[in-house]
Amino acid sequence: MKKYILFLVALIVTSCSKDDFSTQSAESKIVVEGWIEEGDYAQVLLSRSIPVTEMIDSTNVLNHVIRSAKITVSDGQTSEILKVKNDKDRVPPFVYYGTTLKGEAGKEYSLKIEFLNRIVEATTKIPKTVAIKSAEYVKKTDTDTTGYVFVKFDDPVNEKNYYQIATRIEGKESIFVPSFYGNLDDKNFSTTTVSVQINRGVLLFPKTKFTPYFTDGDLIHVKLRTQNKEALDFWNSWQNEIVNSRNPIYPANTSLKSNIKGGIGIWAGYGQSTLIVKTPEKRKPF
Known part of the structure; x- marks a missing residue:
């Protein structure tokens, strides 16, 4: 039975394919889909971008998953290092998750990812919830x-x-x-x-x-x-790829919007x- 792939696992295609970033072209990207909602803990999915020359399927996606990164989330006062777990209902089945730092409206949250010789960072703020x-x-x-x-x-x-x-x-x-x-x-x-x-x-x-x-x-x-506006712009750019009959894994003329420094994807706070x-x-x- 096929399972689900989260949106950003293989977001941008490049010309690189080896597992170790130290041997890859500088074009290889860390792909992030991360979020923290009001009243809940942070979750992050992490992968490498998939080369344009490779077939895209659920098996190939697994070969590009990153499951040994150090991910830190902070609200400026309290920090926690996310754990990683196997979630069999997802493809890829590895999710980084928090257990102590719960999202609050109005607070800003930073994300720092350390993997091999790479550092990826982003910040987001949780807006007020509307019922x-x-x-x-x-x-x-x-x-x-x-x-x-x-x-x-x-x-x-x-x-x-x-x-x-x-x-x-x-x-x-x-x-x-x-x-x-x-x-x-x-x-x-x-x-x-x-x-x-x-x-x-x-x-x-x-x-x-x-x-x-x-x-x-x-x-x-x-x-x-x-x-926030950054998340809106990201998801609108994702949607535009689909509306224009393009596969978001293979962007035609433009890259999807991103608020990730040192990588691509989205780190978003949500009410x-x-x-x-x-x-x-x-x-x-x-």
Whole structure:
């Protein structure tokens, strides 16, 4: 059974392929996907960029995973070195995680990665959480077996906010997946009361064929994240690659946005609010 690959494991292609950075071209990159949410601990996935000459599949991705780095997260007063664990529900199955430093809104968090002769750094700040008011599964007709999710929330007045809406289907997805067109800038809202239709986001190497809708029988976890401008720009650039029919693993003309010094990818702080949406039971075939 195929498993899931997180978004940035093989983000940028290069012309290098050897395991030891000391023998690689200077073009080889450390790829970072890291985040810390309000009320939760930091998580980081780490890999090397995959050469353009190599085939991209879940097996090859494993050959580029970095699992022996030293990763330190700090809020300026307290620091912790992340541990690494094997998570069989993910590809790659190695996740660096924190256990003591829990994210707080308004605080800035630094990330420092030390691997062989490389140092990679980034900083991010966790915005205030904005609560989801409601999330509802809606079908065009009662006889349909598929539908979409509509999310409602209030955008705070006199505050600048950027959002990301993500979903996770229980039993089918091990991670929250950013929704397609789910990156939002409040400058585009015509009212403070926001209602948004949510489409399923795109995963690389999914278990099943991708569809943009949800299905009867799904138990859907819906998350509203507040994010900073750097994270919005990153995820929008990711989405643009898909909209323009380009594979984000092989960027055509532009590189994805990044806030990582000495590497590529994203280190983001998120506020977060989550609701669970139950759908009707899946009809049994006659």
